Amino acid sequence: xxxxxxxxxxxxxxxxxxxxxxxxxxxxxxxxxxxxxxxxxxxxxxxxxxxxxxxxxxxxxxxxxxxxxxxxxxxxxxxxxxxxxxxxxxxxxxxxxxxxxxxxxxxxxxxxxxxxxxxxxxxxxxxxxxxxxxxxxxxxxxxxxxxxxxxxxxxxxxxxxxxxxxxxxxxxxxxxxxxxxxxxxxxxxxxxxxxxxxxxxxxxxxxxxxxxxxxxxxxxxxxxxxxxxxxxxxxxxxxxxxxxxxxxxxxxxxxxxxxxxxxxxxxxxxxxxxxxxxxxxxxxxxxxxxxxxxxxxxxxxxxxxxxxxxxxxxxxxxxxxxxxxxxxxxxxxxxxxxxxxxxxxxxxxxxxxxxxxxxxxxxxxxxxxxxxxxxxxxxxxxxxxxxxxxxxxxxxxxxxxxxxxx
Numbered sequence: 001x002x003x004x005x006x007x008x009x010x011x012x013x014x015x016x017x018x019x020x021x022x023x024x025x026x027x028x029x030x031x032x033x034x035x036x037x038x039x040x041x042x043x044x045x046x047x048x049x050x051x052x053x054x055x056x057x058x059x060x061x062x063x064x065x066x067x068x069x070x071x072x073x074x075x076x077x078x079x080x081x082x083x084x085x086x087x088x089x090x091x092x093x094x095x096x097x098x099x100x101x102x103x104x105x106x107x108x109x110x111x112x113x114x115x116x117x118x119x120x121x122x123x124x125x126x127x128x129x130x131x132x133x134x135x136x137x138x139x140x141x142x143x144x145x146x147x148x149x150x151x152x153x154x155x156x157x158x159x160x161x162x163x164x165x166x167x168x169x170x171x172x173x174x175x176x177x178x179x180x181x182x183x184x185x186x187x188x189x190x191x192x193x194x195x196x197x198x199x200x201x202x203x204x205x206x207x208x209x210x211x212x213x214x215x216x217x218x219x220x221x222x223x224x225x226x227x228x229x230x231x232x233x234x235x236x237x238x239x240x241x242x243x244x245x246x247x248x249x250x251x252x253x254x255x256x257x258x259x260x261x262x263x264x265x266x267x268x269x270x271x272x273x274x275x276x277x278x279x280x281x282x283x284x285x286x287x288x289x290x291x292x293x294x295x296x297x298x299x300x301x302x303x304x305x306x307x308x309x310x311x312x313x314x315x316x317x318x319x320x321x322x323x324x325x326x327x328x329x330x331x332x333x334x335x336x337x338x339x340x341x342x343x344x345x346x347x348x349x350x351x352x353x354x355x356x357x358x359x360x361x362x363x364x365x366x367x368x369x370x371x372x373x374x375x376x377x378x379x380x381x382x383x384x385x386x387x388x389x390x391x392x393x394x395x396x397x398x399x400x401x402x403x404x405x406x
Contacts, residue, residue, distance in 0.1 A: 039069045040397065041118035043136065044128035046078030047090070049286055050234055051313040052125050052149045053082070055202055057289070059122070060085055062390030068397075071116050075105065075128070079261070081286050106135060113139040120400050122393075126150040130162050133171050143173040143400040148182060151308035154238060167193035173400050176200045176393075178311045181332035198396060202311050203386030205289070207321045209297035216297035220257065220284055227254045229360060230299045232292060232314050233306065235262030240328065242268060243305040243350045247357035248277040254360075256303075259295050261286045296321045301360050304328065305350030312336055316384060319344040319377030324363045324370050326356065339379030342372065 040063055042056050060070045072088040076095050091109045096102040113121070113136055122145045123132040129146040136144050146167075152160060166172055168190060175196045177183055183199055209216060214224050222228055233239045235258065244256050245268060258268070258281065265283065272278040287295055296302065302318035304327040312333050319325045319337060325345035327333050337345040346369075348359040363369055 038067060039071070039117065039119045041071045041073060041113065041116050041121045041142070042124065043073045043113075043121060043132040044124035045075045046095070047074040047076070047082045047084060047088075048078035048234075049082055049288055051311075052147075054204075054289055054313065055147075055149065056122075056124050057085060058203060058205065058386050059390060059393055062386060063393065063397075066390070066394060071118065073109075073112055073116070073132075075109070075131070079286055081288060083288060106131075109135045110139040118142045120145065120397050122147060124149055126155045126159055126163065129172070130159055130166065133166055137171050143403070144171060145396060145400060146172040146175045148175055148177045149310055151238075151310050152185060153308035164189065164193060167196055172196055173403070174198055174396055176396070178202050179332050179335055181335050182310050198392075200389060200392045200396075201384055202313055202316075203384050203389035204313060204317055204320070204381075205386065206381065207293040207296055207317045209293040209321075211294050211297050213297055216294045219294055220282075220298055222257055222282055222298055223255055227251075227300050227364060228257055228298055229254060229301045229303045230257035230259065230295070231303055231305075232259040232287065232295060232318075233304075235260050235264040235268060237264050237267075238307045239264070240305040240307045240350060242271055243353060243356055244303050245272050245275065245277065245281060246353035247303075247360065248272075248280055249275050250354070250357055251361070255280045255282065257282045257284060257295075257298060259284045259287045259292075292317060293321065296323050299323050301326055301363055303350075303356070303360060304333075304345075305356065306330070309333060315345060316380055319373070320380045322374045322377060324373045325377070326350075326359045326363060337380075339376040339383060342376045344373060344376035344380055346373070 042060055044052060044056060060072060064070045070087065072085055074090050076092045077090055089112050091112060092105045096105045118140065119142055121136045121142050123129045124147045133144045133146060167175055176198050178201055180199065183197060186194060186197060217224055231241060231244060233241065235241060241258060248254055248256060272281040296318055302315065302323045302325045304312065304315040304325060306328055309330060309332055315325050315327050315333065315337060325337065327337065327345045327347055328350035329347040334347060337343060346359045346363060348355050350356050
């Protein structure tokens with residue numbers, strides 16, 4: 001993919017930004033006293049409309065509103081639909097596919113980090129933490145805050161070992177996790193790693209649509225009548241979206257809408273053909289964060305069969321939007337999808353199509369159950385405030401920068 005360099009990327013690559021107060025001169029740092037010590041660089045892997053990118057967008061916007069100068073650096077662009085924030089740069093036009101392109105990518109990564117001259121660096125996702133953290137420590141003295149937003153099931157063994165070493169030996173100054181379940185997951189790690197862990201629950205934007213269900217379905221080309229279940233997720237085997245397709249043969253009046261893109265799409269399409277339900281499965285492609293509310297307004301049930309999550313942002317957004325959620329019975333989803341001890345989702349073994357279908361049918365057939373789920377879902381906003389999330393990052397950043405000065 002040969003995307004042209006955007007204006008923000010051109011400014012980023014030369015060390016400049018869209019803000020006139022952020023200039024650099026020679027070998028010194030010429031920024032004024034208002035921004036000195038408050039320049040933050042957010043580093044992650046691919047630019048796409050997914051959960052980790054949504055969190056970094058919210059964190060970046062919140063830090064900007066609090067007076068920080070925020071820059072974003074992606075390894076490469078995964079999606080043309082991604083709406084990049086201000087001060088965004090890319091290290092490569094596409095995912096590096098051979099040793100030479102990977103070396104060029106690493107060199108570009110180091111150069112771009114040095115060009116920004118950050119006072120602190122936040123890395124996201126497992127490769128963003130590992131590769132971004134190592135190159136950041138080589139490129140500049142800024143402390144690195146790693147955000148563990150990837151389930152360990154998604155990380156290869158060698159990467160888990162590298163992450164362990166980076167935490168133990170201080171390449172990461174702080175490591176944030178987004179749930180108590182993740183804290184428990186890291187409880188077997190050495191003290192030298194665990195002492196850096198900080199629990200920062202995700203915040204989320206409210207996803208309430210102004211459209212009626214009929215208008216929302218028309219917008220996405222979905223049937224105006226009948227039952228529509230759906231999911232917004234990356235099309236990846238770990239999301240176990242084939243389970244949603246497998247419930248359809250036993251429920252001929254249901255349709256399924258899948259919002260997302262990814263490497264599992266061909267397999268999912270083939271499965272729908274094999275089961276004879278292809279005419280009832282709608283692949284909508286990637287949707288932007290602004291489109292999520294309207295997508296949720298289409299649905300009767302949000303089915304979330306994912307095999308591995310650290311938080312489950314998409315399910316939280318759906319539950320808060322008033323869409324009944326049926327999700328895989330993961331410990332982290334039991335923790336996150338609840339308010340004041342009451343569940344905000346029906347949890348089930350999603351690998352069992354019969355059980356998953358029965359859980360969806362129970363939600364559709366029981367108005368009182370839907371009301372209880374919606375009441376708990378509404379309460380999730382008080383548990384997962386964007387302002388509270390950003391305030392915690394401000395505290396972590398200020399501690400890191402004070403320690404650097406001392």
